Amino acid sequence: MALRGCFPARLPCLIQRCLVSKDLKCQVCTTADTITVAETTADKREKHVHDQDGSSPREIRERFISPELLPPMGTRSKLLDYLERKDCFRRRKVLHIPEFYVGSIMAVTVADSFAKGKSNRFVGICTRRGGVGLGATFVLRNVINDQGVDICYELYSPLIQKIEVLKLEKRLDADLKYLQDALPEYSTIDPNMVPIKHPPNRAIPVNPIKVQMKPKPWYKRWEREELQGVDFSILSEEKLEHAKQWWLPDYKRMDLLQHWELPENIRSGIEREVEQHESELSYEKSKR
Numbered sequence: 001m002a003l004r005g006c007f008p009a010r011l012p013c014l015i016q017r018c019l020v021s022k023d024l025k026c027q028v029c030t031t032a033d034t035i036t037v038a039e040t041t042a043d044k045r046e047k048h049v050h051d052q053d054g055s056s057p058r059e060i061r062e063r064f065i066s067p068e069l070l071p072p073m074g075t076r077s078k079l080l081d082y083l084e085r086k087d088c089f090r091r092r093k094v095l096h097i098p099e100f101y102v103g104s105i106m107a108v109t110v111a112d113s114f115a116k117g118k119s120n121r122f123v124g125i126c127t128r129r130g131g132v133g134l135g136a137t138f139v140l141r142n143v144i145n146d147q148g149v150d151i152c153y154e155l156y157s158p159l160i161q162k163i164e165v166l167k168l169e170k171r172l173d174a175d176l177k178y179l180q181d182a183l184p185e186y187s188t189i190d191p192n193m194v195p196i197k198h199p200p201n202r203a204i205p206v207n208p209i210k211v212q213m214k215p216k217p218w219y220k221r222w223e224r225e226e227l228q229g230v231d232f233s234i235l236s237e238e239k240l241e242h243a244k245q246w247w248l249p250d251y252k253r254m255d256l257l258q259h260w261e262l263p264e265n266i267r268s269g270i271e272r273e274v275e276q277h278e279s280e281l282s283y284e285k286s287k288r
Contacts, residue, residue, distance in 0.1 A: 103171030
């Protein structure tokens with residue numbers, strides 16, 4: 001008992017100072033927590049801008065954050081996500097990655113050592129977008145010589161030289177893979193299409209078109225999916241009623257996990273990282 005009572009007094013002074021000191025912190029944990037997770041939530045104030053004629057105000061849409069920068073649901077490493085976002089920002093300093101969505105018409109120029117000009121340009125409609133961080137991908141589709149062509153690009157690939165958005169718009173569905181079973185005119189894009197500029201601070205238009213499908217067989221039984229951008233008029237009413245049995249049941253539709261969103265403190269921290277990256281880009285452009 002006497003030995004146990006006097007043991008703290010015999011500790012070296014240096015160790016006692018380390019135990020008592022309140023300034024001793026882990027540098028790695030502090031960096032990840034202070035940069036990735038915000039201590040205070042960002043203030044959300046509605047901003048209105050009047051049109052040129054001053055008739056009616058319109059709301060400014062929220063700041064766009066590329067979806068691969070937002071961590072998905074599940075157990076994640078904050079430090080790993082932070083370092084991966086830093087690599088994404090370094091790549092964005094070299095390659096301009098514009099804002100685009102599923103349904104936008106894009107053009108991608110890729111380095112190709114076997115091409116005539118050592119580069120290849122492909123124009124198509126974005127049918128899918130996925131992946132997180134440096135593994136983000138997107139798919140472009142076009143019909144060339146009556147043959148559907150789908151190319152999957154890695155967003156942060158060093159082979160990509162230029163990414164252009166010829167027409168910025170959205171579709172009714174988040175995945176347009178069913179276009180491969182639709183009529184070819186819905187996937188045919190002119191390679192020499194002139195870019196259509198989108199007005200700044202305007203809402204992204206949603207294309208309400210409903211595509212006509214080819215006769216079966218299809219890649220998938222699309223009628224069993226709750227698709228809003230497909231016209232199933234070629235199917236009978238009996239088949240459509242039978243396909244509704246595979247739709248998402250009500251108890252799964254009301255599941256809160258289906259509507260999971262990123263916590264506000266983490267999202268605001270990522271927004272500050274994006275703002276810092278944009279300010280650095282603008283400063284480098286001003287120096288030039």
